[in-house]
Amino acid sequence: MSSDIEICNIALSRVAVTKAIASFTEHSKEAEQCRVFYGQLRDLVLQAFPWPFAESIVALADLGSPAPGWQYRYRYPANCLKVRDIVQPGWRGPLTADQQIPYKIGYDSGGRVIHTDQPEAVCRFTFRVEDSTFFDPQFADVLAWRLSMDLALPLAAKTDLVQFATQQYQMALTVAEASAFEEAQDDPEPESEFITVRA
Template identity: 25%
Template sequence: MADKTTLCNLALSALKTSERITSIASGTTVAEACALHWETIRDEVLSMYPWNFCTLYKACEKRDAVPLVSSACEHGLTNDVLRVVCVYGPDGLKMDAPGEWKRVGRSIFCDEQGPIVVKAICRVEDTTLWSPVFVGAFVARFASAIGPEIGKSKDAVTQYQLYEQKIATAKTLDSMEAAPPEVQPGEWEIAHMG
């Protein structure tokens, strides 16, 4: 996929401006707007949806610190974790009971001694690893952020609406790359089908 400069230029093109940058650090007004918003918008769009390319399973070791939350154990998260989707205990089972775990800052608190594993959305800085669908959503959201700074507020609103559409599309496309979720039979099915 494209590098930072190309992605910035795609956003500028989406805003219908003829301005382009040669580097995000070139010092022009447009490049400064791109540099200002790059990390924030990247992390925001990554966090909005569990994109396949940035959803990882990570082991979290117990910290020796005195727990601050009741009798819970504290397990550390790495700095690249943007959002925790779910937590698995040492037995490999998903911890999904209400209140079974809680994220506080860079830690997960739970009653398990560990190690635990988190399914997390992680920061991916290497743009060559980004999926094409993510690139489309990122460019639209990035254009909506830099647009007002370069006099393209009206086009920025249009780009934000496009971004919302692209997130909806991503949910459809990404869901096609996984097995359907297991459906547990309800009382009616059990009573009528045995």
């Protein structure tokens, strides 16, 4: 798996910067720019898609005292970057449009909360992954392209490289999304009542 520094060096090379960095703390313009952008862009790429390696499903902690218009108020999951779905306990399949449970993110004195009408709610979310040894290789590739988008102007001063990196980022993200969908197998559809009766 790629390290943070390796991902940065890939991004630098993609915008024609030949000087590699050895750490975020070294005294160079390249290291300074990577240090400025890396953490924020890593989180943005994690939020861009429900990456399987960064997915968690947890039962939410009921806080009581629901807000007006809602039946329940839950604590926002720790280390959550983006809530994907609120589901019922035991639910694991993809949600159709009519199965999606309404929710809204809010705040109280303890931090972020989730308002919903679902009792015993379970949350599927993307969490912050800071250890690059857990990164999916395709995620590392997408992150390097995203980083190159922001490094192109301050380090290479070429707008055409920004456009090129943007196009490559979108393509890499599309490929990664398609690959991620191949890593899951949904439960088989139940047979219709008509077929069951005939059997």
